[in-house]
Amino acid sequence: MKIFNKSVFVFVLIVFFFSCKQKESKYTGKSEVIENVFKSTKLIPDNHFLGDQKCKSCHEDEFELWQGSHHDKAMQIVSDSTILGDFNNTKFKSQGVTSHFFKKDDDFYVNTEGPDGTYEDYKIEYVFGVKPLQQYIVQFPNGHYQCLRTAWDTKKNTWFDLYPNFKVVHSEWLHWSRGGLNWNTMCSDCHSTNVRKNYDFETHSYDTKYAIINVSCEACHGPGKDHVEEVNRLGGEYKPSGHLKMVSISDSKKLVDECARCHMRREQVTDHFNFEGSMLDHYFPQLIEENLYYPDGQILDEVYVYGSFVQSKMYHNGVSCINCHDSHSLQLKFQDNQLCTQCHLPDSYNTPSHHFHKENSEGSKCIECHMTGRFYMGNDYRRDHSFRIPRPDLSLKYGSPNACTECHDDKDNEWAWEQFKNYYGEPDNKHFSELLAPGIVGEENGLKDLLELANDSIYPEIARASAVKTMNNYLDATSIDKMISFLNDDSPLVRGASLDVLGELNAQDYIEYALPLLEDEKRSIRVKAFYVLASLDEIQIPETYKEAYGKVKKEFDTNLKATADFVGGRIKKANYALRKGDLNTAIQGYESALEIDNLNNIIRTNLANLYYQNKDFKNAELAFKTIIKQEPKFGQTYYSYGLLLAELNRYGEAILQMQEAIKLMPENTRIYYNISLLYNKLNDLKNAEAYVLKGLKIEANNESLLYMLAYLYSKSNKTEQAKTAINKLIQLYPGNTNYQNFLNQLNNRS
Structure with missing residues (x-):
């Protein structure tokens, strides 16, 4: 079983760990900002990309090989020559949606279900890809470009559904008209050259630009301007000087x-x-x-x-x-x-x-x-x-x-x-x-295997980093203590994974060990370190790191901007605000995430908890009711809602939610414990005892349930039965003096 199980539906949890151990860091002494660490993020002007015909003039053989390739055909303007699908008044039906493909004058259209559930005509603007399928892109308001879910099979010459077994309603993020098939954020960066997404958070709009529509020569080799100027200047004396990327002599x-x-x-x-x-x-x-x-x-x-x-x-x-x-x-x-x-x-x-x-x-x-x-x-x-x-x-x-x-x-x-x-x-x-699989599936001794893998550099870097990330399944003070050393690892992937784990905690005793990574040679690692340090005010940053902190703050802000049109990016910004103690901004961040993915109930569950922390009980309850309406068969929601109602002292209503949770998650013993507590609050000891016994049938040695049973027997003056339960706890947990004290009290009573 997993030592630490993160439910899909969890409350936002801020965890504090304390340790007296001193840990060594390879970053010691006075911090100095390393030269050349902070790489330029300047934009490359589009006119520095000279186009494929310019490349062809000197590299005709390479051009001929590239022409017609998947890179060449990555994205094209729609025309009779580029479009491969049948738009001759054809229809295709899948998952209850009928798409009608046709031509009007010289343009290509599809009539299909749009974002509000009604059918509209959409003009095809671009074609995407060539083999084994071709997709089609339409323009929406505010600069959004969307890829149709129905695509053309270029081998079988037929229309088909990209996800034939997956029903998606028009209000979901995964609907073709929404975020899941949005070209600007999901496709453009890799299908065109010198892309700037240009997303505006306030208006949820794009002004996406590129230098060249497809994956051109310069998408891989870099802008050709300096290279061509150097060749023209040096002529026969020209020698490669590093202007170009991905050359034959590259490592x-x-x-x-x-x-x-x-x-x-x-x-x-x-x-x-x-x-x-x-x-x-x-x-x-x-x-x-x-x-x-x-x-x-x-x-x-x-x-x-x-x-x-x-x-x-x-x-x-x-x-x-x-x-x-x-x-x-x-x-x-x-x-x-x-x-x-x-x-x-x-x-x-x-x-x-x-x-x-x-x-x-x-x-x-x-x-x-x-x-x-x-x-x-x-x-x-x-x-x-x-x-x-x-x-x-x-x-x-x-x-x-x-x-x-x-x-x-x-x-x-x-x-x-x-x-x-x-x-x-x-x-x-x-x-x-x-070594990795036992930890991923949550085996009892998985942490030992993960540590062996993470510590041995003979294994692939990505495997070692994944082992560190998977240690998140086994979080306690001891495992975090062992994991801290990976912040000094030679592998940036391992360092990044370590920061990802620490980034899910507010581990105050370990924050100092993230400070040196503000000067890491890799920007992605510096940004992760900044997030770990979120709970520190700038005034608390040591003087030796203030320069790096200021620079990385700009990099972190850019990271948030780059991912602001993703649910995950908005959640990251909200959680950063939460670490800063800004609950209202965190709530706004979660609400904004729901604006682009209104059916994401992981977000809504965490938002319900934030509402509760902010004493906004009305919205907290409304959020849980919405989740139940959208996903009535998901037991965890009833359990979480029951906990909220219990906190509000609405015990009877809480019991009803717990009962629904048990119907859907009958093996979850924690629910039996909580419903027993609720019945105890109502002084209904009979039902409280009954639910504890049901839970113990599932997990006979469950510590919480055994203690609850002993307590209930004691409260009901069933002293001998209480002794039996507490003696079992003493056998299972001999080091817990509280259980021995409880037994002594029972013995004194008799």
């Missing part, structure tokens, strides 16, 4: 870092990308977490490629994207196993003695065993780039997939594990997933 890890910004799921730190610094100066990648990855690190949700590739041995042995993919056409350099035998000896690996399948069969292909995949966006099959050995034994433990049973779908994981052992024996090397 493999640096190249992956440069590709990563558009090939990973991430949080944006700056409000535009300007090629200054590294990826971590502009973004922070999503780590291996529940709902995004399987517990062993295999891809689950749409996380793109970076997060899986940096798990791999390939990445750590100098392999980069361009070893397999042509950097301009993006096509694979070789077909079938020849791609892998560039490095892996064919006599050792491309043989039945290794893969145990018939030669030239599907099962003999390296990628079928080592690069399994999943479909995203309806028809887009993407392979996992962690290049892992199939592990049916981990599938048995954690429910993660493996290549064996994905092909042999008539077999189970037990069969696959036996076959694996027969062919290869048991694995002789410990994969990081064996």
